[in-house]
Amino acid sequence: MPTPAIPDSVRDLVHLVRHRREPVVVQAVRSTAAAVVSYVVALALSSEPAPLTAPLTALLVVQVTLYATLTTSVRRVNSVVAGVLVAVLFSTLVGLTWWSLGLVILASLAVGHLVRVDEFVPEVAISAMLVLGVARVGATAWDRVLETLIGAVVGFLFNLLLTPPVWxxxxxxxxxxxxxxxxxxxxxxxxxxxxxxxxxxxxxxxxxxxxxxxxxxxxxxxxxxxxxxxxxxxxxxxxxxxxxxxxxxxxxxxxxxxxxxxxxxxxxxxxxxxxxxxxxxxxxxxxxxxxxxxxxxxxxxxxxxxxxxxxxxxxxxxxxxxxxxxxxxxxxxxxxxxxxxxxxxxxxxxxxxxxxxxxxxxxxxxxxxxxxxxxxxxxxxxxxxxxxxxxxxxxxxxxx
The missing domain is CATH 1.20.58 (Methane Monooxygenase Hydroxylase; Chain G, domain 1)
Known part of the structure; x- marks a missing residue:
């Protein structure tokens, strides 16, 4: 009697269960969950209609290891806060023009090196440009800081409570x-x-x-x-x-x-x-x-x-x-x-x-x-x- 063929869906499910403990799979699931949770929390606490900064921060903060998460969280929060402060300072002095944009980028990159955020130096300039480009600079700036803090805290808690895989x-x-x-x-x-x-x-x-x-x-x-x-x-x-x-x-x-x-x-x-x-x-x-x-x-x-x-x-x-x-x-x-x-x-x-x-x-x-x-x-x-x-x-x- 011939052996019945195994459906492809069942074979894929078996393959998924077999590799559920693979570090890459575990890391992908953890990053996705942390991003979703941070977005839900930011919706409740932030005045922005779509606070995407929080899941973005959580996705970047939830690194493959707890040690990397601790160091990355601090540097990323510092980079965002520094960029927001630069944008608030420039918004009170000048408007958004081509030369003010250049000054903001140059100042943000210089501040990023001064606060030693390492690989997040471009993030200082990105945060400053995003905040400077909106009309309500003050409210948007602090909403962006709040969303960054939410994403960083959620990412840190995920790695603290759900221990990252050992590689x-x-x-x-x-x-x-x-x-x-x-x-x-x-x-x-x-x-x-x-x-x-x-x-x-x-x-x-x-x-x-x-x-x-x-x-x-x-x-x-x-x-x-x-x-x-x-x-x-x-x-x-x-x-x-x-x-x-x-x-x-x-x-x-x-x-x-x-x-x-x-x-x-x-x-x-x-x-x-x-x-x-x-x-x-x-x-x-x-x-x-x-x-x-x-x-x-x-x-x-x-x-x-x-x-x-x-x-x-x-x-x-x-x-x-x-x-x-x-x-x-x-x-x-x-x-x-x-x-x-x-x-x-x-x-x-x-x-x-x-x-x-x-x-x-x-x-x-x-x-x-x-x-x-x-x-x-x-x-x-x-x-x-x-x-x-x-x-x-x-x-x-x-x-x-």
């Missing part, structure tokens, strides 16, 4: 994706050693170098996702040990960034070696096979390190740490074998000894950065540096 999962996925791309690069470096003719060795090595340079763009994207996750952990009552989670993610990205730089240098070394050997393979077959195994273990270690950084519970963390330790042991054993084989190569052909030594040094640097002991030491240092010191807090209070 650690997208940050962890970004770190895992970066590790996967580094693993692909190591795989391509490994495949370029398997006895290719010298005529194709240099273009392939140059392509690997360009691929390594493209990792910089990936690191920038991961850093943006990580900053968002760090802000979502600050002042979040649902998160325990937020400092530890922030430090774990940040130090993990720092380590992968260092490894990416070292891999780029290793690709440069292989490119120089391919340039120096235009009519032969990079390495003999037995050396290429040993390097093949070494790069394979390195890729496994990078993937295990990413799993260790993004592990959320202790059981997963312990398993990831064991996997990383095994991968590093295998990589170090392969590294020692490669070192012995390269030493023999240098004795037979000492012309490129510096490139062989540089490649070994770059392998050692990656393995050292991924080491469990090195990571524990870095975590302790960063946690100690990030914790506020009592004497530092006392000194700041004394200055204030």
């Amino acid at each position: 650690t999962a997208p940050a962890g996925a970004a770190i895992t994706g970066l590790a996967a791309r580094m693993g692909e690069l190591l795989g391509h470096m490994r495949d370029g050693l398997t006895g290719r003719p010298g005529s194709a060795a240099f273009p392939q090595a140059a392509e690997r170098l360009h691929e390594a340079r493209r990792l910089d763009h990936d690191i920038v994207q991961v850093d943006a996702a990580l900053r968002q996750a760090e802000d979502s952990l600050r002042l979040n009552p649902r998160v325990k040990e937020s400092l530890l989670q922030r430090v774990v993610l940040r130090t993990g990205l720092d380590t992968l960034e260092i490894c990416a730089v070292v891999l780029r240098v290793a690709c440069r070394t292989l490119t120089d070696l391919a340039k120096a050997r235009p009519h032969g393979s990079l390495y003999p077959e037995h050396v290429a096979a040993a390097l093949h195994a070494l790069f394979t273990h390195q890729a496994t270690a990078v993937a295990s390190f990413a799993r260790l950084v993004t592990a959320q519970i202790s059981v997963n963390a312990e398993q990831a740490e064991e996997d990383l330790a095994r991968a590093l042991d295998a990589a170090r054993a392969a590294r020692d074998r490669v070192a012995r084989l390269l030493l023999e190569e240098v004795r037979d052909d000492p012309a490129q000894w510096q490139l062989h030594g540089a490649l070994l040094a770059e392998v050692d640097r990656v393995l050292d950065e991924l080491g469990v002991e090195k990571r524990t030491e870095r975590l302790v240092e960063e946690l100690d540096r990030a914790r506020p010191r009592p004497e530092g807090v006392l000194a700041r209070l004394t200055r204030r």
Whole structure:
């Protein structure tokens, strides 16, 4: 008996329910609700027939994190109030002409920089122009201030009572994706050693170098996702040990960034070696096979390190740490074998000894950065540096 087809509406509903906890979905629902509530409150308190400033303010204030909402609310309210005051001052002196409009915009932008509203500097000029362009300047100005305050308060209460989502999962996925791309690069470096003719060795090595340079763009994207996750952990009552989670993610990205730089240098070394050997393979077959195994273990270690950084519970963390330790042991054993084989190569052909030594040094640097002991030491240092010191807090209070 054939299975009945599932209607599209039911499939869409299942998909929506499955992704209802996605941070993007949660943020969209929260922003919409805050804008509607602020509009209803402004209708009751403001004399304007359509107080759209309140939902606009709430929509901009309800950021993805509580920490960002606190800082954004203050800056946005300051920008609107500053713009209104500039408009009221100019309306008492001059009317609305082309030159007075220019003076209002120039003065508003200058005031915006003076009150340090950062990205809301244009909002000062916008508020001033909107208020200056109406006939009843006084009433409209204070209605606009009231609507801005309503939107800011509603947005703040929404983030205070309905805690924003924690963005650690997208940050962890970004770190895992970066590790996967580094693993692909190591795989391509490994495949370029398997006895290719010298005529194709240099273009392939140059392509690997360009691929390594493209990792910089990936690191920038991961850093943006990580900053968002760090802000979502600050002042979040649902998160325990937020400092530890922030430090774990940040130090993990720092380590992968260092490894990416070292891999780029290793690709440069292989490119120089391919340039120096235009009519032969990079390495003999037995050396290429040993390097093949070494790069394979390195890729496994990078993937295990990413799993260790993004592990959320202790059981997963312990398993990831064991996997990383095994991968590093295998990589170090392969590294020692490669070192012995390269030493023999240098004795037979000492012309490129510096490139062989540089490649070994770059392998050692990656393995050292991924080491469990090195990571524990870095975590302790960063946690100690990030914790506020009592004497530092006392000194700041004394200055204030």
